[in-house]
Amino acid sequence: MLIKSKKKSELVESQVTDEAIYYSRRKVLKQLGFVGASALIAGNSLPKLAWANSNSSFKTTALDFKKSQYSDIQDKLTPEQKVISHNNFYEFGAKKDQPAELAQNFKVDPWQLKITGEVDKPFTLDYNELFSSFTIEERIYRLRCVEAWSIVIPWLGFRLADVLKKAQPNSKAKYVAFKTLHDPKQMPGQSNRYLGGGIKYPYVEGLRIDEAMNDLSLLSVGLYGKTLPPQNGAPIRLVTPWKYGFKSIKSIVEIKLVERKPKTTWNKLAPNEYGFYANVNPEVDHPRWSQASERRLTGGGLFARNRIETQMFNGYGEEVADLYKGMNLRKNY
Amino acid sequence: MRNSVKIFLLKTVIHCAAFIPAAIMYYLAIMDKLGSDPVEEIIHFTGISALNILLLTLLISPMAKYLKQGWLVNVRRLLGLYAFFYACLHMLSFLFFELQFDFSLFIDEVIERPYITVGMCAYAIILMLAFTSWSKIRSKMGKKWQTLHNYNYLLVTLVCIHFYWSVKSEIIEPSIYFILLFFLLYQRKDKFKRWFKR
Numbered sequence: 001m002l003i004k005s006k007k008k009s010e011l012v013e014s015q016v017t018d019e020a021i022y023y024s025r026r027k028v029l030k031q032l033g034f035v036g037a038s039a040l041i042a043g044n045s046l047p048k049l050a051w052a053n054s055n056s057s058f059k060t061t062a063l064d065f066k067k068s069q070y071s072d073i074q075d076k077l078t079p080e081q082k083v084i085s086h087n088n089f090y091e092f093g094a095k096k097d098q099p100a101e102l103a104q105n106f107k108v109d110p111w112q113l114k115i116t117g118e119v120d121k122p123f124t125l126d127y128n129e130l131f132s133s134f135t136i137e138e139r140i141y142r143l144r145c146v147e148a149w150s151i152v153i154p155w156l157g158f159r160l161a162d163v164l165k166k167a168q169p170n171s172k173a174k175y176v177a178f179k180t181l182h183d184p185k186q187m188p189g190q191s192n193r194y195l196g197g198g199i200k201y202p203y204v205e206g207l208r209i210d211e212a213m214n215d216l217s218l219l220s221v222g223l224y225g226k227t228l229p230p231q232n233g234a235p236i237r238l239v240t241p242w243k244y245g246f247k248s249i250k251s252i253v254e255i256k257l258v259e260r261k262p263k264t265t266w267n268k269l270a271p272n273e274y275g276f277y278a279n280v281n282p283e284v285d286h287p288r289w290s291q292a293s294e295r296r297l298t299g300g301g302l303f304a305r306n307r308i309e310t311q312m313f314n315g316y317g318e319e320v321a322d323l324y325k326g327m328n329l330r331k332n333y
Numbered sequence: 334m335r336n337s338v339k340i341f342l343l344k345t346v347i348h349c350a351a352f353i354p355a356a357i358m359y360y361l362a363i364m365d366k367l368g369s370d371p372v373e374e375i376i377h378f379t380g381i382s383a384l385n386i387l388l389l390t391l392l393i394s395p396m397a398k399y400l401k402q403g404w405l406v407n408v409r410r411l412l413g414l415y416a417f418f419y420a421c422l423h424m425l426s427f428l429f430f431e432l433q434f435d436f437s438l439f440i441d442e443v444i445e446r447p448y449i450t451v452g453m454c455a456y457a458i459i460l461m462l463a464f465t466s467w468s469k470i471r472s473k474m475g476k477k478w479q480t481l482h483n484y485n486y487l488l489v490t491l492v493c494i495h496f497y498w499s500v501k502s503e504i505i506e507p508s509i510y511f512i513l514l515f516f517l518l519y520q521r522k523d524k525f526k527r528w529f530k531r
Binding site for chain 2: 081082085086090094096097147149193194197198199269270285287288289290292293295297299300301302303304305306307
């Protein structure tokens with residue numbers, strides 16, 4: 001017999017507002033002139049009211065995948081709706097809800113991902129090859145943003161190491177440089193400073209080759225069983241769960257093996273705030289955010305008790321701590 | 334229409350436009366219907382609202398002069414108190430929902446993060462202004478009251494700096510607020526000149 005104990009916080013069906021009532025409430029609010037009144041106070045917050053019923057028009061498709069050893073973690077998953085509507089993807093707007101709103105018409109097919117640089121066999125993957133060239137597995141990872149919030153996501157993807165090995169890096173390949181698509185016509189943040197938060201495009205990131213070859217480094221092509229929505233970095237993005245979220249570059253068009261440490265976008269913008277390594281480290285604060293603890297976004301609204309202590313390397317020390325042996329992580333943040 | 338009626342009507346509008354949105358936003362945030370991170374949403378909403386209302390308080394007297402509608406000055410205290418109301422919500426939301434009652438972390442943050450230090454200085458000022466807003470206290474304080482309430486200019490400036498320092502890289506919105514602030518302070522240039530002559 002399956003014995004299920006219910007948590008206090010769990011909702012029962014009867015507590016869920018009926019969709020029709022939910023929408024009629026919104027209508028009443030509008031008729032009350034609330035929208036006008038609150039626009040006076042904080043026009044910015046209005047789009048968020050549409051959050052729960054935003055329909056994304058971008059079509060994702062289900063993917064075949066196998067479970068991996070990383071599919072089995074204790075942390076509660078962040079609801080899919082939150083994962084796909086809470087995004088730092090400045091190419092589609094610097095506010096968290098803008099990418100989900102502004103990226104829906106993003107064209108991911110055709111796509112070309114070049115693997116190039118200090119390799120013996122450079123190659124290019126087209127859109128279909130992104131999904132057919134490597135075995136796709138599911139990995140549930142914690143993602144920790146430098147802004148001190150975190151989420152838990154079931155990614156689908158393959159090891160970055162497998163991709164790099166296929167290209168056969170030569171002895172000069174010491175670092176891996178990544179580049180996001182630069183297409184101001186499609187990515188409004190790249191042509192509009194107000195939307196794009198004033199950072200330089202295209203977005204670039206980098207890893208040391210041993211970091212890139214680590215088993216945890218994933219090139220993700222999906223989440224929650226389906227291909228990635230554009231706001232999460234479709235069609236292919238990097239996931240390095242022991243580092244702050246901004247290292248996980250989205251919508252990659254080029255992976256280049258290089259001899260020297262590559263430039264990274266946030267490091268260029270504010271080197272005293274964002275280092276090259278960006279390893280999650282509760283002992284080294286960002287000037288604006290204490291990194292000792294974080295808020296795990298799951299559900300439950302304003303009163304959710306979700307502040308937790310941040311773990312060294314986001315809890316992945318067993319897998320990655322060796323990479324930084326003998327390094328001063330206060331200096332190499 | 335008599336001025337007292339106009340004042341009454343405008344105050345009613347201010348109550349509705351300021352109080353109802355706060356109530357609705359908190360309701361939505363509690364029900365987890367306010368975006369994917371209701372905590373961040375509510376902190377941002379209350380902060381920006383406080384700043385917007387503060388700027389409105391600075392707009393009142395130039396507007397009253399320009400439109401020759403002296404009665405407008407009568408709603409300034411109410412606006413100021415709503416700015417205080419939102420500032421309280423902003424600070425308390427940060428403490429209760431962002432830091433989840435971790436008081437020692439709160440104190441660390443106030444000391445260590447310059448933008449929070451500035452925010453708390455601003456909060457200390459608005460607290461003083463709010464507590465001296467009663468007519469009785471005002472008449473007791475006499476000339477000192479005006480001196481104290483001139484700190485409103487410093488207060489709004491600190492809030493703009495607080496906002497500017499709190500953002501990661503998107504400086505356009507804070508810049509717009511600095512421009513508004515400069516415009517509103519410029520309206521008082523004669524007053525400032527007089528201060529410095531003395």
